Amino acid sequence: MKRKFSYSIGEMNRRLLAIGKSIRGYLVISTLSSIIGALAHMGLMGFGALWLLAAAGFCGNFALYGILTVGCAILIAVSRYLEGVFSHMGAYGILAKMRVQLFDSIDRVAPAWLIGRETGDLMNIAVSDIETLEFFFAHTIGPMFTVILLPLTTVILAFCVNPLYAWVLIPIYLMISVVLPFSALKAGRGIGMRYRERLGILKSKILESVYSIRDIQIFGAGERKAEEIQRANDEVNHASFWLTLHRQTVASFPNFFVYLARILILVCAGVLASRGINNPVGTIALSFAATASLSSTFNLTFVVTSLLETYGAAERIFQIEDTLPETTEPESPVSCGEIQTIEFRDVSFSYPGTEKKILDHMNLIIKKGDQIGIEGESGAGKSTILRLLLRFYAPSEGQILLNGIPSEKISFAELHKRIAFLEQDTYLFDDTIAANIAVAKPSATSEEIRLAAKRAGIDDFIETLPDGYDTDMGQMNARLSGGERQRIGIARIFLRNPDICLMDEPSSALDALHEKEMLHTLQTEYADKTILLISHRSSTLTGCNRILKMQDKTVKEK
């Protein structure tokens, strides 16, 4: 199957190397160590052979070759140690940086981009794909240099012994260090990418099953879910089978050329001897050195096959980094001040990549203090109005004006300061209750947090918890009721004190009594603020002074 890739290998290498610039020092030391280690390996074999020959009386300098052989052995040990330490220190440093960068990229394109995306796959990219890049930074750059240096050294040595050896070795090196690795990479890219994608799907299914375990049990869907996971597992196994097959095939090929090189050196020695040119010492030393250099060089093919997964992972990360956000920060933002009016002027909208119009020439004016309820059939476009107001998306036609200023001219920071959004469920972080409320205002004092909790009607409940405001939500999260979680969300809003509060089905998780309480809290504590409230329940909207109905892709006053 032919696959299309978003980036060429060259492009990906350039980007990865650009990312690696910040750990240049580590990479230089680890690469130098790798080169010295590989050269020392060649030296060990070559000088070792000469040492043996000197011991047998074929050549002189027994002591010198002995010292050189032992020196090379020490150098191998030291350089391998340094290579391992510095390459990993650098690689782990860069991975930490990439995690932050990926979060920034997601932050830039979210929330529009996140709508409809698999959380598990995203987590796989953020955790596992990034870890896979460790291989590039820790195990690739050294071998790339070795693959040029070792053949070059051996070919020069071969020329010194006899040019015939060099002409025989050059095609073998070209085969092992150029033709085989590049063919392996070309043939295996799709396999690597497929493996990473399928792994993402599998992790996503597992995560989804964990999240929805309650519904799975209630509806007896365990068997079906297990089958789904098994199917995703089979797909991963299938992809990993091809990856293993590819890896084994390309790892075996270079072996053949290493043996061929040894045979050809012997053939050359025979041909030269038949012409009366005898250099047994040079031939044996070259044969050993060439074997050492070839075994280091053929490592490259193995490195390349391991890179298949790395490139698959890098492609998925770069795709996120290169995703353009639906809406961007204005170049010269204009401050709108406290929001007095909001106007939807002739707004039409279709979701990106779709034809279907959700809003069609919608007009609406909202004034400060309006408490507006929006109702309408499911899928009519109620939430879309809020998403446009929050600038998750931009209208396809028309404009949204805040105090007469087009919303695209207002910075996201100001927009988010002035407009708060409360959804069906409030996400609680693994931190204390106080910190969870203070998410809305990190500089808030404990008095401010307490006051916000009191206004939201959750203070009494918090005081009953073992550590009060310091109670850790990590352990308590599942024990809080929908209403308690929602009240923490409301406390956040009070703390932030926005001009407008948008609510999308805020009470759908609450029973009638708690819903009434929550709405009463909002409508009394927030009487002077603008509220836009979406709900299917007419009881939820009773306190609103304006009720709008979504109909025919627009809103109509009821």
Ligand SMILES: Nc1ncnc2c1ncn2[C@@H]1O[C@H](COP(=O)(O)OP(=O)(O)OP(=O)(O)O)[C@@H](O)[C@H]1O
């Ligand atoms: N990201 C998206 N891409 C494409 N279509 C979308 C997207 N999000 C929503 N839609 C579609 O847009 C339409 C309006 O969705 P919206 O969520 O605004 O409806 P709603 O009135 O709030 O529905 P509900 O009451 O069920 O929450 C629906 O048909 C929905 O399937």
